[in-house]
Amino acid sequence: MADGGDPRVLVRVDGLKMHFPIHEGLLRRQAGSVKAVDDISFEIFEGETLGLVGESGCGKSTAGRTILRLYQPTEGVIEIDGRDISTLEGTALRDLRPTMQMIFQDPQASLNPRMTVGSIIAEPLSEHHAMNATDRRNKVYELLDAVGLNRDFANRYPHEFSGGQRQRIGIARALALNPKFIVCDEPIAALDVSIQAQVVNLLEDLQEKLGLTYLFISHDLSMVRHLATRVAVMYLGKIVELAPRDALYNDPKHPYTQALLSAVPNPDPKTEAVRERIILTGDVPSPANPPQGCNFCTRCPKVMDRCRVEEPTWRDLGQGRYAACHLLEDA
Amino acid sequence: MFTYTLRRLAFAVPTLLIISFIIFVILDMAPNDPTASLPLTIPPEVRQQIRDALGLDQPMPIRYFKWCVQFFWNEPVNLIEQWTGWTIGDSESRLRVISWQTRSPVVDLIAERMPQTLWVVGMSYVVGILIAIPIGVISAYKQYSWFDQFGTLFSMAGFSVPTFFTGLLFIVIFSVNLQWFPSVYDTTHRVTDWDSFWFQVRQMIMPVMVLALFNASQISRFMRASMLDNLQQDYVRTARAKGLRERAVLLIHVLRNSMIPVVTVIALGVPQIFGGAIITEQIFRVNGLGQLLIVGIQSADIPLVQTLTFIFAVLIVLFNLVADVLYGILDPRIRYD
Numbered sequence: 001m002a003d004g005g006d007p008r009v010l011v012r013v014d015g016l017k018m019h020f021p022i023h024e025g026l027l028r029r030q031a032g033s034v035k036a037v038d039d040i041s042f043e044i045f046e047g048e049t050l051g052l053v054g055e056s057g058c059g060k061s062t063a064g065r066t067i068l069r070l071y072q073p074t075e076g077v078i079e080i081d082g083r084d085i086s087t088l089e090g091t092a093l094r095d096l097r098p099t100m101q102m103i104f105q106d107p108q109a110s111l112n113p114r115m116t117v118g119s120i121i122a123e124p125l126s127e128h129h130a131m132n133a134t135d136r137r138n139k140v141y142e143l144l145d146a147v148g149l150n151r152d153f154a155n156r157y158p159h160e161f162s163g164g165q166r167q168r169i170g171i172a173r174a175l176a177l178n179p180k181f182i183v184c185d186e187p188i189a190a191l192d193v194s195i196q197a198q199v200v201n202l203l204e205d206l207q208e209k210l211g212l213t214y215l216f217i218s219h220d221l222s223m224v225r226h227l228a229t230r231v232a233v234m235y236l237g238k239i240v241e242l243a244p245r246d247a248l249y250n251d252p253k254h255p256y257t258q259a260l261l262s263a264v265p266n267p268d269p270k271t272e273a274v275r276e277r278i279i280l281t282g283d284v285p286s287p288a289n290p291p292q293g294c295n296f297c298t299r300c301p302k303v304m305d306r307c308r309v310e311e312p313t314w315r316d317l318g319q320g321r322y323a324a325c326h327l328l329e330d331a
Numbered sequence: 332m333f334t335y336t337l338r339r340l341a342f343a344v345p346t347l348l349i350i351s352f353i354i355f356v357i358l359d360m361a362p363n364d365p366t367a368s369l370p371l372t373i374p375p376e377v378r379q380q381i382r383d384a385l386g387l388d389q390p391m392p393i394r395y396f397k398w399c400v401q402f403f404w405n406e407p408v409n410l411i412e413q414w415t416g417w418t419i420g421d422s423e424s425r426l427r428v429i430s431w432q433t434r435s436p437v438v439d440l441i442a443e444r445m446p447q448t449l450w451v452v453g454m455s456y457v458v459g460i461l462i463a464i465p466i467g468v469i470s471a472y473k474q475y476s477w478f479d480q481f482g483t484l485f486s487m488a489g490f491s492v493p494t495f496f497t498g499l500l501f502i503v504i505f506s507v508n509l510q511w512f513p514s515v516y517d518t519t520h521r522v523t524d525w526d527s528f529w530f531q532v533r534q535m536i537m538p539v540m541v542l543a544l545f546n547a548s549q550i551s552r553f554m555r556a557s558m559l560d561n562l563q564q565d566y567v568r569t570a571r572a573k574g575l576r577e578r579a580v581l582l583i584h585v586l587r588n589s590m591i592p593v594v595t596v597i598a599l600g601v602p603q604i605f606g607g608a609i610i611t612e613q614i615f616r617v618n619g620l621g622q623l624l625i626v627g628i629q630s631a632d633i634p635l636v637q638t639l640t641f642i643f644a645v646l647i648v649l650f651n652l653v654a655d656v657l658y659g660i661l662d663p664r665i666r667y668d
Contacts, residue, residue: 028475070568097574109565112584113664124573157663173569 007045010181010213011067014041016076016086018059018066022288034288036062038237039076041314044181049207049214051228051245053221053260057284059237060217061105064183067215068100069093080181098128098177105186107166111158117144117169118154124176143172147202164195171202175210183215188223196220200227221264225249230320233257236295237287239314243321253323255302294326302327332659335667336652343648350644354637355395363631365431385431398637401428406438432632440623441639445605447518448612448619452604455539459546460597466547467554467593468586471562482551489548498541498614505537512537518618538615542608546600553596557589564588591661598654602646 017039024031036059044050054060066073069085078086080100085093104110111120121140125131131139141151147168158166167187174182184203188196200223206212218224224231225245232242233256241254252258259278266272280299285291291298297307304326312324365385366378386394405425412422427436466486470479506514513534522528561567562585570580609621620639627635659665 065568068572070571094574094576097572102569102572104565104569106565110569112566112570112588114588114662123570123575127573127575127579159664170569173573177574 007048009043010046010081011044011215012077012079013043013067014077014079016040016063016066016078017074018062018071019074032288034286035237035290036287037066037073038287038290040234040237040239042232042239042242044213044215045229046180046213047207047211048229049216049227051224051231052215052217052234053219053224053231054234055219055260055284057287058234059287060219060234061185063234064102064185064215064217068102068183070102095128097124099179100181100183101174101177101179102183102185103167103170103174103187106190107163107170108158108190110170111166111173113158116155116157117161120158120169121154121173121176124173128177139176143175146175146206147172162195163191164198167191167195167199168202171199171206175206178210179212181213181215183217185217186219187216188220189218196223203227221261233260236284236290238295238324240296240325241321241323243323244319247319247321253317253321253328254325255300255327256296257323259301294324332656332667335659336656339652339655343652347641347645347648350648351399351637351641352395354640354644355398356391358633358637359391359394361631365631365633368630397426398428398634401426402638402641410438428634428638430627430632430635432627432630432635437635437638440635441620441642444618444620444623447516447617448605448621451516451535451538451612451615451617451619452542452608452621454535455542455608456546456600456604458539458543460550462543462547463550464554464593466551468558468581468589470551470555471558471589472581474559479555482555486548486551489544490552493610494541494545494608495610495614497544498538498611501537501541502614514615516615516617538608538611538617541614542611550593550597550600553593554589557592558585561585561589591658594661595654595658598650598657601650601653602643605646606643 016037017035018037019033019035021030022032022034023029038059040063042050052060052063062071065071067078069078069088073086076086077084080096083096085096088096111117115123118137118140121143122136125136125139137154140154144151144153149165149168149172153161153165153169158169161169167190170187187203188199191199203214203216204227207214214227216224216227228245230242230244231248232239233248233254234240235256241248241252241257243253248257249261252261255278259280262276262278266275278301280301282299285295285298291308293309294300294307294312297303300307306326310326312326314322314324315328316322317328364382365387366373366381369378369381382388386397389397405427408419409422409425409427411417412419428438429435430437430440433440466482470482473479502514505511511533514537516534516538520527520531520534522531567580567585570584575583605620608619609625611617612619612621613625624636624639626632627639655667659667
């Protein structure tokens with residue numbers, strides 16, 4: 001997208017819903033459902049980074065996990081490399097795992113404490129490739145080199161490393177199968193700032209070298225601005241706005257995006273002093289019981305009567321920009 | 332790890348000495364009389380002479396010291412002599428810990444009873460573990476399924492119904508009504524051919540199963556809880572994202588991590604095997620250690636009870652250490668230094 005031309009769509013998500021049932025009472029009947037992801041659609045082009053931002057609990061991580069089929073989606077289509085994976089099961093799904101991988105948020109908990117780093121990285125290789133032990137070891141060394149870790153670390157256990165090193169192990173693990181598409185689920189949220197930069201630079205280098213496509217999930221707007229080609233903003237299970245990075249940061253269309261961006265501090269004290277914050281009041285409604293009409297109507301500073309009744313449609317605003325808001329209808 | 336083990340063993344020595352003294356004091360304060368089961372026609376002076384002959388006229392600290400010498404020095408020396416065939420000092424007049432009731436050395440009595448207990452109670456522990464682990468794994472994997480509900484019911488029942496009840500129930504059903512298994516365990520039975528082996532299996536089934544169900548109900552709960560704990564962990568999601576087979580996720584990742592606390596619980600339970608299952612051994616007439624202890628208590632056989640109880644204490648201290656060391660071996664995050 002950034003280079004123009006005709007980019008190939010690698011991932012296509014259409015009308016994806018992920019509802020978790022709530023069971024209640026003595027017989028554990030289904031009493032309702034948490035609509036963690038509620039009808040989202042977007043495309044990711046090959047070689048780009050799509051940033052997915054939103055506040056805590058808005059369903060970003062669930063969306064990422066559902067796209068990789070770590071959950072069974074309630075509804076919708078997920079196409080990766082032209083193949084619909086939304087209903088695949090068992091071996092058919094496992095055979096596709098090498099193309100899509102995930103980097104997890106908590107680098108400590110997502111590594112098996114009883115396995116050495118070497119065996120954590122080598123495990124997918126022995127599962128998906130017929131490789132002998134020497135080749136496997138060489139591949140592990142190669143991957144450790146690629147993420148900037150010492151080869152001797154292969155025989156150590158995850159608890160012996162710092163947070164940044166563990167996240168590098170997680171990245172090496174995700175890269176082991178030469179995936180095309182990687183979902184980065186807040187990979188830097190658990191790290192401190194100096195380490196965040198290292199990991200983000202590593203992700204960028206790897207993307208350049210290996211031609212990776214990222215879905216980068218984060219609540220860190222500055223980091224997404226640095227890394228993403230396009231950005232999608234999520235609120236309460238829905239995508240409210242999707243636009244190329246610069247367009248979104250310079251001229252946000254949706255009131256929620258405006259509020260979100262107004263919260264980013266500016267390093268220049270002069271502009272920071274005059275920065276106008278849009279303060280949202282109230283809490284995010286429960287995804288088990290979202291409001292009628294527009295999901296954002298309970299907190300929107302520009303709310304109209306219509307918003308409480310009618311759900312806004314997903315509108316193409318031209319130049320690759322999309323948003324869902326009644327205000328943009330006349331514009 | 333090695334120095335840690337040595338240090339723990341060194342600390343165990345004073346602990347065990349204190350335990351042996353406490354056991355001795357408690358037994359000494361117990362209001363029982365080794366001559367109580369003798370015929371009433373024996374006059375009191377003779378009774379007193381019998382007591383004096385047993386050494387009961389001496390003060391308690393002296394008796395304790397004598398027991399210590401007999402148990403900690405004479406018995407080990409005697410064992411070494413038996414194993415190696417050497418003669419160390421004056422082995423004829425060396426005093427061993429003698430049972431008041433049977434007049435034979437306590438250690439010999441224990442060695443005689445040990446095999447029955449180890450076979451029946453030990454086997455029940457093994458069977459219990461073999462039943463418990465699959466139940467725990469499946470219950471956790473299919474949480475709230477009918478299998479899990481049934482497993483919960485099974486372990487609640489197994490845990491809350493005492494063995495003297497299940498033992499009698501088994502006897503009524505399988506010995507009296509169905510006449511499948513003998514109700515009395517024949518200790519003198521020798522396995523020489525297939526028929527006698529089959530008889531041995533049949534007489535072992537009931538006592539083994541009664542205890543195995545009791546053990547299984549506890550261990551399966553631990554297993555289930557530990558599995559549930561690990562199934563929620565992020566690394567399980569990572570394993571699935573790697574595209575592993577579900578069986579590999581469950582058995583390699585979840586089960587191995589879940590076994591860490593369960594192995595500890597199992598190791599801590601091992602001393603119970605040596606302690607014998609007092610009640611179950613009584614019901615099925617197994618001539619094991621539990622039965623020996625009961626008979627010793629009934630006849631106020633203080634050297635026997637003292638020695639047996641102390642050996643249990645040693646095993647408990649030892650297996651606590653084994654559990655800790657196992658934990659350190661299984662979990663790479665734990666380091667003892």
